[in-house]
Amino acid sequence: MKPLDLMKALYDLPEDLIEMPSGIEEDHSESPVRGEGRAANVQAAPAAQADTDAPVGKRFGYTILPYLLTAGCTAACIAGFGLIIRFSHGNEIVGTQSEIPISVQESVSSMTTAVSTGERAVLTAITETHTVQQTVTVTAEDRTEPVSVTETDAVKEPAAAMTAMQTEPLLLTETAAAETQTEPLPLTGTATAETQTETTVTEPPPPVYEMGDVDMDGQITFVDAALVKIDVHYAHNSSEAFTNGVLTDKQRLLGNVDGSEADEYGVLTDEDAEIIYQTAKLRRWYETELTAEEYAGNSAYYQSQERAYTEEMLLQSDEIRKAWYQSFQDADQLYKRMAIATYGTIIEYDDSSRPDPDAAWDMDYIEKAMEQFGKRYSMEDFYQMADKVRLIFREEEIK
Amino acid sequence: MLDDSQIIAMLNQRDERALTVIREQFGTMCFQAAYRITGSREDAEECVNDTLMAVWDSIPPQKPDRLAPYLASLACRKALDRFEHTHRQKRGGSRFTSALDELSDVIPSSESVEKQIEQRELSAALEKWLRALPQIHRRIFLRRYYWSESVRTIAQENAMSEDAVKMLLMRLRKKLQKHLRKEGLL
Numbered sequence: 042m043k044p045l046d047l048m049k050a051l052y053d054l055p056e057d058l059i060e061m062p063s064g065i066e067e068d069h070s071e072s073p074v075r076g077e078g079r080a081a082n083v084q085a086a087p088a089a090q091a092d093t094d095a096p097v098g099k100r101f102g103y104t105i106l107p108y109l110l111t112a113g114c115t116a117a118c119i120a121g122f123g124l125i126i127r128f129s130h131g132n133e134i135v136g137t138q139s140e141i142p143i144s145v146q147e148s149v150s151s152m153t154t155a156v157s158t159g160e161r162a163v164l165t166a167i168t169e170t171h172t173v174q175q176t177v178t179v180t181a182e183d184r185t186e187p188v189s190v191t192e193t194d195a196v197k198e199p200a201a202a203m204t205a206m207q208t209e210p211l212l213l214t215e216t217a218a219a220e221t222q223t224e225p226l227p228l229t230g231t232a233t234a235e236t237q238t239e240t241t242v243t244e245p246p247p248p249v250y251e252m253g254d255v256d257m258d259g260q261i262t263f264v265d266a267a268l269v270k271i272d273v274h275y276a277h278n279s280s281e282a283f284t285n286g287v288l289t290d291k292q293r294l295l296g297n298v299d300g301s302e303a304d305e306y307g308v309l310t311d312e313d314a315e316i317i318y319q320t321a322k323l324r325r326w327y328e329t330e331l332t333a334e335e336y337a338g339n340s341a342y343y344q345s346q347e348r349a350y351t352e353e354m355l356l357q358s359d360e361i362r363k364a365w366y367q368s369f370q371d372a373d374q375l376y377k378r379m380a381i382a383t384y385g386t387i388i389e390y391d392d393s394s395r396p397d398p399d400a401a402w403d404m405d406y407i408e409k410a411m412e413q414f415g416k417r418y419s420m421e422d423f424y425q426m427a428d429k430v431r432l433i434f435r436e437e438e439i440k
Numbered sequence: 441m442l443d444d445s446q447i448i449a450m451l452n453q454r455d456e457r458a459l460t461v462i463r464e465q466f467g468t469m470c471f472q473a474a475y476r477i478t479g480s481r482e483d484a485e486e487c488v489n490d491t492l493m494a495v496w497d498s499i500p501p502q503k504p505d506r507l508a509p510y511l512a513s514l515a516c517r518k519a520l521d522r523f524e525h526t527h528r529q530k531r532g533g534s535r536f537t538s539a540l541d542e543l544s545d546v547i548p549s550s551e552s553v554e555k556q557i558e559q560r561e562l563s564a565a566l567e568k569w570l571r572a573l574p575q576i577h578r579r580i581f582l583r584r585y586y587w588s589e590s591v592r593t594i595a596q597e598n599a600m601s602e603d604a605v606k607m608l609l610m611r612l613r614k615k616l617q618k619h620l621r622k623e624g625l626l
Contacts, residue, residue, distance in 0.1 A: 045524055050563035051586050052516045058570055059509040059586065060579055061469075 441465070444507040451499040459492050466511050473512045474519035476588040483522050490518040516586070565623040569616055580605065581612050 442450075442461055450458035467488055474487035491514045504510035570578050580598060583589040584605075595605045620626045 045520070046559060046562060047566070048520055048585070049517070049559055050566045051582075052513050052520060053559070053563040054513070054567055054570070054586070056504055056506050056509040056513070058567065058578070058582070059513065060582065061508055061512065 444504075447507060448499060448503065451496065459496060462492060462495060462507075462511065463488070466508060469508060470511055470515035473515040473587070474522075477516060477519035477523050478526075480526075483526065484519065487515055487518040487522055490522075491515040494518065561623075562620075562625055565620060565625055566616075568623075569619045573612070577608065577612060580608060584609055 442465070447458050447461055447465075450461070470488045470491050471484050474491075475481065475484035478484050478487065491511060494514045494517075495511060498514070502510075570581065573581065576598065580594055583594045583597075584591070591602050591605050591609070594600075595602045598605070600608075617626065
């Protein structure tokens with residue numbers, strides 16, 4: 042038997058098991074490949090849709106992306122800048138996608154919103170230096186049509202700009218997006234998207250980040266979050282973004298909440314803890330955290346159940362993860378960091394079913410790492426450390 | 441715009457216009473499903489044509505409840521055939537290749553397992569295993585191995601980290617391997 046046989050077996054599965062993913066949908070757009078060759082005929086792109094109640098976002102993958110391309114976002118992406126895309130309806134944000142360059146197309150294509158047919162939605166794409174708005178109307182014929190594109194100047198205070206954009210009325214013109222977006226944005230690098238001619242652009246000013254806050258509805262209002270997929274939680278893993286120096290150390294730290302990414306960042310400050318807390322708050326998983334005792338018990342249980350997996354993963358673990366642990370010469374730092382990382386793991390995995398073996402896996406890995414460091418601390422010490430971290434978060438939450 | 445039942449009725453009446461409708465309404469979907477496997481636009485387009493032929497041949501007697509997954513399944517199978525044909529030696533470049541590679545640890549080598557296992561037995565075992573999974577796990581597994589979705593996309597759609605998705609997939613593969621062994625298929 043070959044792996045291909047297993048694939049064949051998969052494709053023999055009954056239909057009721059098969060859920061259509063958003064990326065492969067009953068779409069009727071003309072181009073069969075995402076975003077390919079659509080900008081040039083952006084007005085002709087929308088086509089009839091079978092389900093008039095279908096979320097607009099299901100079509101955004103094919104109809105909005107070209108608008109983004111023509112609006113210069115591709116240039117921004119290629120230059121290594123982050124991008125946050127917001128779908129808003131009236132004053133209400135109905136969807137947010139923050140994304141880093143490499144997979145912006147997938148991000149957009151997978152966006153699903155709750156905008157109803159016949160209503161107008163505003164798509165906002167924000168790079169570090171520019172904000173681009175795209176208004177689209179879902180007509181009675183259930184088409185998405187470009188109405189206007191508004192591009193703001195360089196955004197010095199993106200958070201404020203983002204808030205303002207939710208309420209400002211947009212210009213309505215009949216001009217196609219492709220026609221209104223002719224000037225390249227002042228970005229570093231060379232834009233090579235197929236929808237644009239090759240354009241060398243100038244270097245932008247360095248971004249200025251200001252920590253803000255998160256309101257109780259979980260709406261992102263601080264700029265640090267703009268480049269980091271804080272609600273979807275993965276963009277920070279981009280090595281490309283790290284390489285390009287787009288993400289700050291704090292942002293990189295976010296990527297290490299679950300111990301998933303290597304970096305050279307060794308010290309956790311109160312501000313770092315605050316960021317993690319805010320992350321957890323955004324994910325709304327902080328409410329279901331385990332106690333140290335519960336976690337210890339779960340860990341022991343799963344260690345017995347999952348030892349084989351752990352051993353295998355230790356063998357298969359990537360060099361990055363190993364390097365991450367090995368980069369800490371100070372065991373105090375190591376444990377503090379692991380406490381944070383594991384706290385993140387707990388809250389991350391705890392929302393579905395607990396106890397979760399994945400969290401236990403991290404714990405198991407930590408145990409291995411502790412052995413490597415000569416067992417200067419016991420696991421009990423570690424649990425106490427994790428509890429201290431948790432208390433910090435709880436105190437912050439009370440405030 | 442015709443609904444599934446209308447299209448199936450046309451097929452049952454051997455009305456060839458059904459194929460035009462299917463191409464219009466589901467052509468893109470079939471293309472994408474095939475493209476993810478073949479990694480080739482030309483091959484994927486061929487797969488769409490093959491899919492149309494297959495649906496013409498299979499309905500009737502088949503009576504799918506939902507046309508979209510039925511067509512997607514046909515397109516995937518056609519794409520798999522084409523992939524097998526054109527990729528006798530593994531090549532990089534498509535996500536499907538990557539997904540297939542990951543599955544290779546479930547079935548390590550053709551020499552170490554019984555080659556004569558019936559495909560339908562394997563499919564039945566797979567179905568049984570999938571139905572026993574929590575819905576979220578089943579969905580993620582199928583996204584990766586049925587639809588060849590990238591880990592990143594899966595993570596995004598399920599509000600998980602990429603590491604978490606990779607970890608979950610690894611565990612699911614292990615569980616599947618265990619299940620197939622238990623079923624005597626490995």
